[in-house]
Each structure stands twice: as structure tokens, then as C-alpha cells.
Amino acid sequence: MIILFGGSFNPPHVGHRIVAESAYDEMKPEEFFILPTPNPPHKSATQLVSFDKRYHWCKRVFWGSYFTVSDIEAKLPVPSYTFQTLQFFSNYYSDIWLLIGEDSLRDFKKWYKWEEILNLARLLVYPRFFDESGFKSSKLEFVRLYCPIIDISSSYVRDRIEKGKTVKGYVDDSIVEDVVATYKNVI
């Protein structure tokens, strides 16, 4: 079985890493793909730094033998629909799990071809809301991942940089200087 974890990673932060490590620990997949997306289907491109930069940050952050950071979404047509990414991986693997947040579970029926996605993959969902409202309201089939809620997002990291605050500890030490320098030029 394999796990796919997609996102903008603009920039990658400790919340991403903790979720990925927790999912690996729980599921012990054969392969674990981190998939930075060049063009998120549902987000505005404001403050989105280049794909290459985000891809290389992911490669530094998700080090270790079990993660593979893939640039496949940069090679597939835009927008980067998850359905399309799954079609690609289903040519090579049969037991595919999509790692998504409780927020995405709540909004999942807005995703492009969501029913077809569920024919190609199973959902592994980590908590995002303290009231568990996303889990409670969903009628979809999913497996819940037990890990702490880390209340950090990439937009929060960018916002701190804009205000001149530190993001040490929020993003990996190996990329923190480049992240600060990069967003200072973008914001």
C-alpha cells in the first residue's frame, strides 16, 4: 500500500511533517509520496512561490528513507486535480491511501470527480478541528488518524514573516533562512 500526501507546501511547516510522520508510523506503507502541487485547484495564487522552490524545500524537510518527494504534478496538466494524480498512480499501485485533513473531508464533495477518487483510493484523515465537526458531519468512508492538532498553517507562517516575527521552530531549521528571505521578497 502507498500513501499520497498533497499540498501547496507554501512553505512546508512542522504541522505537515508531524502529520506525515504520524501517518507513516501508523500505516507503515511501502511508499509514501509527498506531492507539492504547482497549481492548487481551489486556492488563489497570491504569495505562491515557484514550484521549484517549494519542491526543494519539501525535499529538505521530508528527509529520511521512507518519504519520496515527487514532482509528478508539475508534469501533469493543470489544474492539479487529485483525480488526475490518482489516475497516474493507479497505473503502478493498487492499494492507495490519500492523506487529507478533517477540513478537506468536510469539503470533499466539492473536489473534482470526488466519487471517482473514492474508487481509486481510500481516505486517511487527520484531525484539524477541536470540536471534531469534520469527522462528525462526514458520511464518507474514511480511516481516522490519531495525532495532535497542530494549529499552524502556511498562511500563518507567511503572516508572521510579513509582521517581522520569527518562524524558527515553525519551519524546519534547514530551510528557515531561505523561507524568510523568499517571502520577504514576495509579500
Ligand SMILES: Nc1ncnc2c1ncn2[C@@H]1O[C@H](COP(=O)(O)OP(=O)(O)OP(=O)(O)O)[C@@H](O)[C@H]1O
Ligand atoms: N497544522 C497542520 N496540521 C495538519 N495538517 C496540516 C496542517 N497544515 C496543513 N495541513 C495539511 O497539509 C496539506 C497541505 O496543506 P497546504 O500545503 O495547503 O498547507 P496549509 O498550511 O493549509 O496552507 P495555507 O495556509 O497556505 O492554506 C493539507 O491537507 C492540509 O490540510
Ligand SMILES: O=C(O)c1ccc[n+]([C@@H]2O[C@H](COP(=O)([O-])O)[C@@H](O)[C@H]2O)c1
Ligand atoms: O482535486 C481537487 O478538486 C482538489 C480540491 C482541493 C484540494 N485538492 C488537493 O488536496 C491537497 C491539499 O489541499 P489543501 O487545500 O488542503 O492544501 C492538494 O494536493 C490539493 O491539490 C484537490
